[in-house]
Amino acid sequence: MRDEERLIRSLDGELSEPEASALRERLLADRELAVRREAWVAVREELGAGRPEFEPGFRDRVMARVGELPGEDRQAARGDQPGAESLYLHMQRAFPRLAAACLIGVVALGIYSLLGDAGLANSAVEALLGIPGETLETAFALGSV
Amino acid sequence: MPERVPVSDSAPSDEVLLADARAGDERAFAAIVDRYEARVAATVVSMLGPGDEAEDVGQETFIRLYRYLDRYRGDASLGTYLTRIAMNLSLTALRKRKRWFSRFVSVESTPGGASDYGLEPAGPGLEMIAVDTNEGPLGRLEQAERRRRVQQALADLSPDHRAVVVLRWIDGFGTKETAAALGIPEGTVMSRLSRAMDRLAVTLKEEYGSSKGERDAG
Numbered sequence: 001m002r003d004e005e006r007l008i009r010s011l012d013g014e015l016s017e018p019e020a021s022a023l024r025e026r027l028l029a030d031r032e033l034a035v036r037r038e039a040w041v042a043v044r045e046e047l048g049a050g051r052p053e054f055e056p057g058f059r060d061r062v063m064a065r066v067g068e069l070p071g072e073d074r075q076a077a078r079g080d081q082p083g084a085e086s087l088y089l090h091m092q093r094a095f096p097r098l099a100a101a102c103l104i105g106v107v108a109l110g111i112y113s114l115l116g117d118a119g120l121a122n123s124a125v126e127a128l129l130g131i132p133g134e135t136l137e138t139a140f141a142l143g144s145v
Numbered sequence: 146m147p148e149r150v151p152v153s154d155s156a157p158s159d160e161v162l163l164a165d166a167r168a169g170d171e172r173a174f175a176a177i178v179d180r181y182e183a184r185v186a187a188t189v190v191s192m193l194g195p196g197d198e199a200e201d202v203g204q205e206t207f208i209r210l211y212r213y214l215d216r217y218r219g220d221a222s223l224g225t226y227l228t229r230i231a232m233n234l235s236l237t238a239l240r241k242r243k244r245w246f247s248r249f250v251s252v253e254s255t256p257g258g259a260s261d262y263g264l265e266p267a268g269p270g271l272e273m274i275a276v277d278t279n280e281g282p283l284g285r286l287e288q289a290e291r292r293r294r295v296q297q298a299l300a301d302l303s304p305d306h307r308a309v310v311v312l313r314w315i316d317g318f319g320t321k322e323t324a325a326a327l328g329i330p331e332g333t334v335m336s337r338l339s340r341a342m343d344r345l346a347v348t349l350k351e352e353y354g355s356s357k358g359e360r361d362a363g
Contacts, residue, residue: 004339008320039346046298046349047314049291051183052190054203059178061200062207066171073212 007037011044159223167214177223178207184224184316185231191299191311192235202238206231228316229326232308239304298348306341309334 006023009015015023027034113129157165157176165173185206186199193199209230210217217226299307312318312326313334324331 002335005335008335008338008342036343036346039350040342043342043345043349044314046291046295047310047345049288049295051187051315052195052292052296053183054186054190054200058182058186058200058203059175062178062204063171063175065204065208066174066211069208069211 003033007033007040010037011040160219163214163217163223166211174211177210181207181224181227185227187315188228188231188311189235191296191315192232192304192307193238194296194300198238198242202231202234205234209234225318225322228312228318232312232316232326236304236308243304294349294352297352298345301348302341302344306337306344309337310341310345313338 003026006015006019006026010020010023027037110129157173159177159180162173162177162180166177182203185203189199189202189206193202206227210227217223221229299310302310308327309323312323313320318326320331320334324334327334329337
């Protein structure tokens with residue numbers, strides 16, 4: 001353990017007895033470290049002296065701001081999930097159902113195309129996707145008729 | 146040292162207050178603000194210095210809590226949760242301040258330009274309202290003066306080092322908690338803390354020296 005870590009843990013009162021004893025020996029042997037520790041103890045004490053506060057009436061100012069919040073924010077606090085966030089959550093919930101419905105639709109269309117009249121004449125992929133059997137050439141010929 | 150929020154046996158627990166606040170009871174939320182105001186103040190004022198900006202960030206901390214009441218799951222204590230919000234908002238405010246500062250003010254032209262508090266007005270603007278732990282006006286003055294000196298010394302640290310000092314020794318977080326709150330390794334917390342402590346020791350010594358000099362001259 002480095003000296004700094006040992007000093008910090010000693011300020012926190014986290015050193016075990018053997019560790020504390022080792023630190024005492026180090027401090028006796030190293031005057032610079034002892035001075036450093038003394039300074040850190042003083043700093044720590046100063047940091048704890050007098051905690052800052054807000055100006056009086058802070059609670060009322062916060063509550064006034066709460067009162068000014070739009071209705072949807074106030075509903076969100078209650079877990080009602082309004083507004084954009086709610087829309088997003090609704091969409092998130094609706095998407096898997098929509099995806100499943102689309103998949104069923106595609107499969108149904110594929111089966112219908114495959115079993116239909118055109119399906120027998122076309123390749124399986126064309127039939128599955130419902131693509132007509134005409135090539136560009138036949139389409140051009142039909143167009144010129 | 147960890148600040149324990151005193152809650153008497155008859156006072157409703159945080160969980161009860163949160164449940165009531167979620168149900169739309171604004172008095173319950175006001176009670177939460179009362180309970181944690183001092184803790185949030187310790188974080189934001191230590192990070193930003195006293196003034197309007199600290200007040201705004203303090204208010205915003207509670208507004209964030211209110212807006213996202215339903216998202217608080219109780220994984221950390223409410224005090225820890227609020228301290229983390231307050232610290233994140235303070236660091237964001239410091240980044241904005243730095244951007245503004247570098248855009249409009251040259252560092253060389255400002256004494257103590259490295260300090261983020263270079264923008265704060267000197268003199269009365271730095272007066273602190275300290276918790277009255279000593280009786281009488283003299284005790285309060287002394288306390289305020291001590292706090293002012295600490296504030297000045299903290300202002301001399303970089304935001305990264307200040308955040309570690311504030312979380313570790315003003316908010317009472319452990320090393321692990323501090324590392325998690327700031328998203329840095331524990332070793333970095335230790336090294337920043339030791340560097341900050343050395344720096345604070347020098348600055349506070351100078352502050353005490355100058356205060357003593359002023360008193361002697363007076």
